[in-house]
Amino acid sequence: MAREQHRHGCGRRRRTVSISLRERGQTTHDFVVGIGVFILAVAFVFSFLPTILTPFDSSVSGGQTAQADRIADRLVHNLSDADTSPNTINGDAFNDTDGELEDRVGLRTAGDRVNVSIEHLNESGPVNDEWTIGVEYNNQSAASSARIVTFEDGGPDERVAYRLVVRAW
Known part of the structure; x- marks a missing residue:
């Protein structure tokens, strides 16, 4: 009976298949591009923000x-x-x-x-x-x-x- 279970795999746990992610990790190029896009986005926000407030800033008293x-x-x-x-x-x-x-x-x-x-x-x-x-x-x-x-x-x-x-x- 033990042999039958072993043949059908009922009593034994199946082996899991794993995928290695070592080749798909973040490289320095990906990091540099991500940080560059973030810095450009922050710079755009800071340069655009004063123009939003300009219509409310009047030189007329x-x-x-x-x-x-x-x-x-x-x-x-x-x-x-x-x-x-x-x-x-x-x-x-x-x-x-x-x-x-x-x-x-x-x-x-x-x-x-x-x-x-x-x-x-x-x-x-x-x-x-x-x-x-x-x-x-x-x-x-x-x-x-x-x-x-x-x-x-x-x-x-x-x-x-x-x-x-x-x-x-």
């Missing part, structure tokens, strides 16, 4: 933003007639060449770095030079505030809406 908003509000308030719609301004009063910007805005001082322009709604840039007051704006970093206005007298076109843009830097 909160005071300049508030000043631009205040000037835009004062201009629309002082140049509009209370009987008409609130954002309909008098073009002749806006284009008055006798007064300084501070007089038109109604503030004691608007500063020497303020530009006010009338622009088309669908385009950037002033309608023309006669609808721009203040210091010339040359696309520098500036706080801006805009209001949608129409004109009642002496405007570029009294039936079209425009954007009144105030920039302070």
